Amino acid sequence: MEPGVSVRVDGDVRDLREGGRWSFAQRAKNDVLFVLAIGALAVAERLPARLLRAMGRALGLAAWALSPRLRRLALSNVARALPGMDAPARSVFVRRVYAELGVLLGDVVATLDPGRPIEPLPFLPGSRECLEAAVAEGRGVVFASAHLGPWERVAASLVQAGVPLTVVAREPYDPRLASIYRRIRDARGVRTVYRGASGAGLALVRVLRRGGVLGIPMDLASRVPSVEVPFLGTPAPTPVGPARLAIRTGAAVVVGTVARGTDGSLALSFVRIGGNSSEEDLTAQINEELSNRIRALPELWPWMHRRWRAPIATSEGS
Numbered sequence: 001m002e003p004g005v006s007v008r009v010d011g012d013v014r015d016l017r018e019g020g021r022w023s024f025a026q027r028a029k030n031d032v033l034f035v036l037a038i039g040a041l042a043v044a045e046r047l048p049a050r051l052l053r054a055m056g057r058a059l060g061l062a063a064w065a066l067s068p069r070l071r072r073l074a075l076s077n078v079a080r081a082l083p084g085m086d087a088p089a090r091s092v093f094v095r096r097v098y099a100e101l102g103v104l105l106g107d108v109v110a111t112l113d114p115g116r117p118i119e120p121l122p123f124l125p126g127s128r129e130c131l132e133a134a135v136a137e138g139r140g141v142v143f144a145s146a147h148l149g150p151w152e153r154v155a156a157s158l159v160q161a162g163v164p165l166t167v168v169a170r171e172p173y174d175p176r177l178a179s180i181y182r183r184i185r186d187a188r189g190v191r192t193v194y195r196g197a198s199g200a201g202l203a204l205v206r207v208l209r210r211g212g213v214l215g216i217p218m219d220l221a222s223r224v225p226s227v228e229v230p231f232l233g234t235p236a237p238t239p240v241g242p243a244r245l246a247i248r249t250g251a252a253v254v255v256g257t258v259a260r261g262t263d264g265s266l267a268l269s270f271v272r273i274g275g276n277s278s279e280e281d282l283t284a285q286i287n288e289e290l291s292n293r294i295r296a297l298p299e300l301w302p303w304m305h306r307r308w309r310a311p312i313a314t315s316e317g318s
Contacts, residue, residue, distance in 0.1 A: 030174050041180065045112040052106035060102020064095050067304075074303040076311035081232035082298060093299070100299050108152055112180070114187035120157035121150075124261060127270040131163065131213075134252035134272060140208025142246040142253045144286045146219035148293060149258040149266055149300040155215060156188040157268060166191040166207045167215040170222065195224070208251045216242045219290055221307055229284040232291045236308050243282035246274065253282065255289040259296065269293070 044052060064071060074094045078085060085093060110116060134141045143165075145151065158165045167185070171194045172178055178194075185192055193203045207214045218239055219231075225244075226237035246253045252272065259269035273285050294301045 034174055034176050037177070037180075041109060041112060044109050049107070049110040049116070052110050053103045054106070056102040056104070056106025056109070057099050058102065059105065060098040060100070061095070063102070064098035070304040073306060073311055077303045077305075077307060078298075080234055080308065080312050082295070094303065096299050097301075097303055101302060104150055104300070107150055108184065111152060111156070111184050111188070114183070118153060118156050118160075118188065120160045121153060121258065122261070122267045123161075124259060124267045124269045127256070127268055128161070130270045130272055131254060131256070134254050135163070135211065135213060137252055138211050140211055140249060140251040141213040142208070142242050142251050143213050143215045144218050144242050144253065144255045144290070145215055146257050146290045146294060147217055147302055148219070148290075148297055151217070151257075152184055154256075154258060154268065155185065155190045158213070158215075159189040164212040165215055166193060166212055168193055168195055168204065168217075170194070171196050204245060205249060208245065208249045214245070214251075218242060218286060219294070219301070219307075220305055227280045227283055229280060229287050230291070231287045231307065232294060234308055236287075238283050238287055240279050240283055242286065243277075243279040246282065247277075247279060253286070255286055255293075257290070257293045258300075259293065 044055070047055075071094060074097065075090050078090050078094060079087075082090075111118060131141070131143075145154070155165060155167055167190060169181070169192050172181065181192070193200055193207070197203075204214060216239075221237060222239055224239045224241060227240045228235045229238050230236070231238060242253070245251065253274040254270050254272050256268065256270040258266040261267040271289060273289060274282055277285065
């Protein structure tokens, strides 16, 4: 999970990724949080995976109870995107979202132990063939995805399946946390390009030029060049970079996330999209596909994220 919250103090953005500087109080707070996080993870990563999932669920429910602002934002987002759900059902649903994301966090912590094997996710029928056909064209693949379900396990599963995957990520709010992400990904063979790093744009093009698969999550709001296209039924600023890269390099475009198999378990699902489209049209096609996938697994998406420019008014349980 990648924190992307900017803290404003006296009107200034205190975000190192944006060239800002932490105040003394903010640095002290982040130092304490970093030490606590490293200490907690050093203990937790050695615990059984089943216990970590239970602890993660408890942590998720605690976050639901103790974060009324984010809870209200989640309720607002659900009311906007899933209008058929009434207020009492929304409250129950949002509590479940926090619990499910907590379980996923427990699974991520378990992957910090490089000696602990990760059971790869299977492919849905036709999905592996779809991805392999796109790779076989030799012009690279832009793999548009979302933070839906166990996204770190998705990446690890693809690498285990022999997919030449590189993922695009945003630097963590605290640069020291990058070491944790490296432990999660590097040990599983997942290569990462941080989009704010020097030469990142050239690195992304090189991945495609050598026929690699470039995984780019597109479902969360980002401070990157964007276009306003529908997402979950409402126009939202959406990164245009993936479409721009695909059009300029001739790379294939696939959308991939987890989906439910016939037995109800999660599996990898890929579909090819694109054609002769403008950057905006291609971005809209990607958003439409991702929106359908989120609607199919709504409990596994982070609804507490400020995806749209302004929340809509709602109330809990009424």
